[in-house]
Amino acid sequence: MNKVSIIIPTYNEVENIEKLIRKIRKIIDAEIIVIDDSSPDGTYELAKQVADKAILRRKRGLATAVIEGFEHASGKIIVVMDADLSHPPELIPKLVNALLVHKLAIGTRTQTRNWGWSRKITSHIATLLARPLTNAKDPMSGFFAIKKSDIPKNLAPLGYKILLEILVKSGIKDYAQIAFVFYNRQRGKSKIGFRTNINYLKHIKRLYFYKIRKNILNF
Ligand SMILES: Nc1nc2c(ncn2[C@@H]2O[C@H](COP(=O)(O)OP(=O)(O)O)[C@@H](O)[C@H]2O)c(=O)[nH]1
Numbered sequence: 001m002n003k004v005s006i007i008i009p010t011y012n013e014v015e016n017i018e019k020l021i022r023k024i025r026k027i028i029d030a031e032i033i034v035i036d037d038s039s040p041d042g043t044y045e046l047a048k049q050v051a052d053k054a055i056l057r058r059k060r061g062l063a064t065a066v067i068e069g070f071e072h073a074s075g076k077i078i079v080v081m082d083a084d085l086s087h088p089p090e091l092i093p094k095l096v097n098a099l100l101v102h103k104l105a106i107g108t109r110t111q112t113r114n115w116g117w118s119r120k121i122t123s124h125i126a127t128l129l130a131r132p133l134t135n136a137k138d139p140m141s142g143f144f145a146i147k148k149s150d151i152p153k154n155l156a157p158l159g160y161k162i163l164l165e166i167l168v169k170s171g172i173k174d175y176a177q178i179a180f181v182f183y184n185r186q187r188g189k190s191k192i193g194f195r196t197n198i199n200y201l202k203h204i205k206r207l208y209f210y211k212i213r214k215n216i217l218n219f
């Protein structure tokens with residue numbers, strides 16, 4: 001089996017990161033890389049002790065943090081996941097094994113628990129807006145696996161949605177969609193806010209233009 005690198009972007013996850021990494025270690029032998037954007041709560045200092053690599057950045061941005069993680073990964077297989085325990089580590093081997101037959105494995109949220117109505121509506125609208133760009137059921141997921149060599153080189157995301165950026169730029173249609181129940185975080189706060197949604201709209205506009213130029217919208 002090829003070596004696996006797990007990339008975890010963090011901002012203020014000091015209450016979650018150690019528990020998550022302990023769980024991952026019980027499940028898979030992988031290189032664990034934390035990319036922290038100077039969290040004021042000390043996430044980086046803790047990550048330095050518990051992760052294999054901890055990278056400190058002086059800027060903010062989830063998608064760009066993940067891309068920086070790709071650059072530091074020594075594994076041939078990359079897994080991306082959130083730090084807040086919403087993505088079950090038990091699913092990692094399934095995602096990795098799916099790459100034996102598929103180009104991409106998407107942890108697909110078929111149910112969500114403890115999400116408020118406004119979050120559900122926003123997520124639904126965001127997914128609908130992405131429909132012409134991809135047929136994947138959950139292109140907004142932050143939980144996926146891909147071979148490093150299959151990651152497109154021309155990624156230019158804005159905001160949160162790194163998987164959507166990869167789907168559009170790579171044109172990959174051969175993906176496994178692995179279902180899981182998404183439990184909202186129990187500790188710490190979501191970083192999604194008004195600004196995130198505006199950035200999403202800008203990002204999606206950019207991807208529409210990209211697809212139009214390539215003339216491959218899925219209408
Ligand atoms: N490095 C980095 N990580 C971030 C940033 N914003 C969010 N994250 C991390 O990305 C993951 C998903 O964020 P979260 O707030 O849980 O989003 P939600 O689950 O969609 O509400 C978590 O691990 C966050 O700590 C950021 O600006 N930089």
Ligand SMILES: [Mg+2]
Nearest residue numbers: 082084086185
């Ligand atoms: Mg979360």
